[in-house]
Amino acid sequence: MNSLIEENYLKALFSYANDQGEVSVKDLSEKLDIKMPTVTSMMKKLSTKGLVQYTSYKPIKLTAKGRKAAGIIIRKHRLTEMYLVEKMGFGWENVHEIAEQMEHVKSPDLFDRMDELLDHPKHDPHGSPIPDKNGKVDWINYPKLSECKVGDRVRLAAVVNSSADFLSFLNKRELQLDTEMELVSVEPFDNSMIVSYHDKPNETLSLLVSEKLLVEVISSLDSNQQSP
Amino acid sequence: MNSLIEENYLKALFSYANDQGEVSVKDLSEKLDIKMPTVTSMMKKLSTKGLVQYTSYKPIKLTAKGRKAAGIIIRKHRLTEMYLVEKMGFGWENVHEIAEQMEHVKSPDLFDRMDELLDHPKHDPHGSPIPDKNGKVDWINYPKLSECKVGDRVRLAAVVNSSADFLSFLNKRELQLDTEMELVSVEPFDNSMIVSYHDKPNETLSLLVSEKLLVEVISSLDSNQQSP
DNA sequence: GTATATTGTTAGACGCATCTAACAAAATTA
């Protein structure tokens, strides 16, 4: 099997891939906080193992095998997060660190059991989709709240950032997954948004926040989306 | 904190200590399947860290600090085993391997939560005591079934071996923790025992098995235990 | 109490994942 270290590279390659499925050495290096030469040499190793497609000076891509391996790790991470929230009473802001460790546990049975006890959840507590047992994930491309228009009625579908700080911020504002909001107005100066939800008629969300909230648009004021 | 590797040394030192709390380099080496020179050098390292008391050519002993660290690891292991059995429906024969990995997870909260959800269990699914949050364990010194006398009525309190093979063997014979048995007879030739329990009037247990079963004696035929 | 066997240590090497320093290729800017 792959070592913990290799698994972290695979996960990063999976998570930070662009639309072509590619990641640069520099990006990987920064995300993992590992210097570039180290990344280069690890890419050679993973390439030998058939997990990545690597050619000098070209961006890195996971092979089908590597994508599957990475998907399974992410499946374990997200199932764990869901289990911790749903079955053990943890808050969504406190599960990432634990899942980060549990994702490396080698026991298909453990995670299958979580999946079963959770009734085969489709997404984790942060709205991210849970890959299937083959590591395959079908991604719904939700827009960011920041891209929505005044008058849009939306449902909070996922958050882009799972840091405890950010999630605690949302907790304080009583913003949960599935909360329905209406975009009241946008401040042109700083692109902050005023939204209404629950019993809150006008909460202000900075651009930094609205960019991290992925939403499903339920209804829109103007039905024509694009017209020049 | 201590690395996974250090943790495994600490656990072994804790588990294989004799009545003086000592372990030889040779024993550690064999239990961990690591060559003696490697053990020696690791002992120097752990000694520097104040976790073991080590002098050349002398047996090794955990310090109070080391004992606490080891106890906490074992606490995590045993809580996990109990959680897997009680809350996730695993059989007692399938939890050791998983707990072996989970015991290294750094998250006091996770194990505190298990402890709470399990209502502060005193022992794991194999009857081994669960150390408290300070790593302290109070050990009840149960006798082996093999040391009991004909006519003794006993309760299965713990098993000494947690291998899947052994536990599956007990499953097949419907022997669980807390099963009450009566020692019917002992075969002088091979010291195998015939015991009765549940609806089984005479099950044969080899010496190899009866040595691995720790029991609480409920009643004995002759009340005088020792008389020359 | 010496000889032998067992146990433990020292010395030196190795693989892995990491680093820094120096260099090379590719991309960007002028």
Add this chain to the structure above:
DNA sequence: TAATTTTGTTAGATGCGTCTAACAATATAC
């Protein structure tokens, strides 16, 4: 397109945990 910046690679070193080979101390046997 030439100069410069950015990105990536090569070479060589380091720390960790491991090993084997050789030697040393302790325990056991005779």
